[in-house]
Amino acid sequence: MKFYVILASSVLLSACTGEVDDVPTDGTHGNSAAVIGGTAGAPADGAPSAGERPPTREEAEAILERVVALYQDHAAAANPAGTHKISWRIDWESDAVSAHVLLNPGEDWTIEVSKGWLTVSSMTTEVFALTMCHEMGHFIGGFPFKTSGRGDSTGALGTSVSSEGQADYFATKDCLPRLWANETEANAAAFAELDPSARERCTTAYSDLASQQLCGRILVASLQTGRLYEEQAVLQAPREIVYPQFDTPDTTEAAVTKEGHAPSQCRLDTLVAGAVCSVKETGTGIPGFVPPYGEYSSASQEAARPFACQTGPGARPRCWFQPDTVATDCSELGQQACVVEDGVQGVRYCDTTSGVTYYWCILDEVCKTSSDGVADCYAPDVDPEEGSR
Structure with a gap:
């Protein structure tokens, strides 16, 4: 049985036609300088840098290939060992705005993306990398999981699908730091774009310059991604656009941990928390993937605890994550x-x-x-x- 987790609802964009290689190069798709207040990193000829435009077909495929390669060892180690691997697919015929993951017993864990996702307004190569790390987070991110409609509770799939908030947190806490660790020039350029208060988040979180600059690049990508999330949310439920910002955190507090998409400001807060959390995952296990698989249980929560910041700026924000959620025993009642x-x-x-x-x-x-x-x-x-x- 296929199990789908949808990052963005399938919204058909009639304006998204033609091949991805033919996307505009005039900076109209999500210019990070307009958001952050700088132009560092832009080529001298005035054309937008890779971080300020949608990815070409080759760039998108290369990013997916690299993200998948980072976590093949996790899939290979998943129960039963040696039977899982991660694959990816881009549907170049679909203008739908969609990115999701598929889990099939005995088959690949698959990240599937539409052409429409690549050309959506505010898409950049940096945003694409972050959102593909988000998709990987559904496989690898661990607790808390999507408990509703998860499709399997026996552990036979080798993983359970992480909640949307956890996938966001994983993207900036674990995946992007691994993906961009050696891209020191791009990291330094992005760090220079940030205003002093944003840079201070990174200099406070990390003591060495390389980690600070990497953190800065992740913050730039997070702000761009927050804009995209807000625009997509408004397409789904029309209202005035209110772009999320670093200094306007969501102060709401969820009574119980949310499994679905949080508002865009809460999502940006989560991405920022992941970027400044110095606690990284180790090994090839999936945090909290213990019996009862995929449940919100004390056993799962405790098993995952060492792999996330529990307090301070790097802790998952309360606008979606409630660490004091009390698990309900549904074994006698059924779903x-x-x-x-x-x-x-x-x-x-x-x-x-x-x-x-x-x-x-x-x-x-x-x-x-x-x-x-x-x-x-x-x-x-x-x-x-x-x-x-």
């Missing part, structure tokens, strides 16, 4: 079931992080359960297996 209360039929859901919730049927609807265990509300004459009679 969902039909219930009746005061003569009204409905569906009871049980999730390890959000607990027990109910969806009540309306009018004359009744709750029915299909053969695969999915409960839902239907009109009395509707068969959940066959549709309307």
